[in-house]
Amino acid sequence: MGSTLAIDGGTPVVPNGAVKTWPEFTEADREAVLKVFDNNQLHTNAAPFAQELQQKWAEYCGVKHCLVTNGGTGALHMAVASAGVQAGEEVITSAYSYWASAASILHQNAIPIFADVDPLTTTIDPASIEERITEHTTAILPVDIHGMPADMDPIREVAQKHGLLVVSDCCQAHGAAYKGRRVGSLADTSGFSLNRSKNLTGGEGGLVTTDSDEFHQRAEAMLRFQNVTDEEGAVVFSGLGFNYRPHEFINAFVVSQFSRFEALNDARKQMAGYLTGAFAELPGVSGPHTPEYAEPVYFSYLWEARPEELALDIPASKLRKGLCKALAAEGVPAGPAQAKPVPGEGVFQAKLGYGRGCPWKCHDREVTYRIEDYPGALEICASRAFLGGVFHPNGMDLMRLYVDAFSKVLGHHDRVLELAEEE
Ligand SMILES: Cc1ncc(COP(=O)(O)O)c(C=O)c1O
Known part of the structure; x- marks a missing residue:
């Protein structure tokens, strides 16, 4: 490829301002949010938009209950708490995830135990789960990372065999499906995030789904301080609650967005499908692998640096580093997704929980966190990178520019490797 790389003074492939941010706001969104002032109910799950969102999301996922x-x-x-996980119990989760998955276990003063992931799919490896089960294990918390559903059938099989609960982290996977069933309906109970970056977003917010009346009731009480009103109207606090109440402005915006949510997911799938097809023809990179059972929703589009396809005997992380630098200059937002497996993070290395060694001192078993125990997660952390902007209001024109930019920089891979050496 003849054209000079933008990092060396050439013209960037993607013009400044061409990559639009997520989410887009519509007039209907503004009207919905303004309606909250008229309703004059700013919070609690009894507010009208909260009720509507809960009903719509439960129906969409195919479950009995949803709480916002x-x-x-x-x-x-x-x-985790509503499923009955208790202090000191062990919950097995994925070594490759945003670290909130493990934090939600620690917040229950329970012990996160990490299973490795399949380096191809990036989701938790059921065989690795089984290896980590002990007498203290009570639950498994798989993660639908980057919008890719975890392989739930073998996970449920392991859970059933050992009498464990399954709590699913669907925070990155609104609308993803496993063997035709939507995530949020596949585990005993599931959690979603509605934060700014998510496929369904309110800026902040979350959703809990379950078919269990019992789990639902417990979760519902946790939204407050477990307070109920007695027969004389006095407030009684019956247990530990956290005031995880939602805000009605956010609910209004999410409800409004819900009507176009499927179309927005379809747009992501179309863009991702195009990129993955194009990357298959470009030696040096590849798109995400989609197993037959999965219908992912591409919360983030994850690509892989593959030096072996360029006959380069170098670590994938080196090629990725050079590519990301060269791509950034071409106007393409790309970068590493996760620095290291979650057990390598300082919280686990120092075992920082509730202080005084809790939760790890709740029982005598010594739990150790060594990142070398997670080769699958290490491989993903070293080789994968996100590609920003693979969402509406961006479209196929931008995706074509992305492919041109990848093609351009890969055409200069000697220079890309020099860039990887520079600080
Ligand atoms: C996999 C995963 N789990 C949990 C969370 C936590 O969600 P929130 O940021 O809404 O607290 C996130 C959010 O980024 C996430 O990506």
Whole structure:
């Protein structure tokens, strides 16, 4: 490829301002939010938009109950706690995830135990889960990372065999499906995030879904301080609650967005499908692998640096680093998705929980966190990168420019490797 790389003074492939941000706001969104002033009900799950959102999301996922909350981490904590996980119990989750998945376990003063992931799909490896089960394990918390549903049938099989609950982190996977069933309906209870970046977003917020009346009731009480009103009208606090109540402005915006949510997911799928097809023809990179059972929703589009396809005997992380630098100059937002497996994070290395060694001192089993125990997660952390802007209001024109930019920089891979050496 003859054209000079933008990092060396050439013209960027993607013009400044061509990549639009998420989400787009419509007139209907503004009207919905303004309606909250007329309704004059600013919070609680009894407010009209909260009720509508809960009913719509439960129906969409195909479950009996949904609760809207003030965040995804809170939603996951509610899911973990409402399922009955107790202090000191072990919950097995994915070593490759946003660290809120593990935080939601720690927030229950329970111990996160990490299973490795399948380096191809990026989701938790059911065989690795089974290896980590101990007498203290009570639940499994798989994650539908980057919008890719976890392989739920073998996970449920392991859970059933060992009498464990399954709590699903669907925070990045609104609308994704596993063997035709939507995530949010596949586990005993599930949590979603509605934060700014998510496929369904309110800026902040979360959702908990379950078919269990019992889990639902417990989660519902956690939204407050477990307070109920007695027969004389006095407030009684019957347990530990967290005030994870949602805000009605957010609910109004999410309800409004819900009507176009499927079309927005379809747009992501179309763009992602095009990129993955194009990357298959470009030696040096590839798109995400989609197993037969999965219908992912591409919360983030994850690509892989593949030096072996360029006959380069170098670590994938080196090629990725050079590519990301060169792509950034071409106007393409791209970068590493996760620095290291979650057990490598400082919280787990130092075992920082509730202080005084809790929750790890709740029982005598010594839990250790060594990142070398997670080769699958390490491989993903080293080789994968996100590609920004793969969502509406961006479209196929931008995706074509992205492919041109990848093609241009890969055509200069010697220079890309020099860039990787520079600080
Ligand atoms: C996989 C995963 N789990 C949990 C969360 C927590 O959601 P929130 O940011 O709404 O607390 C996120 C949010 O980024 C996430 O990506």
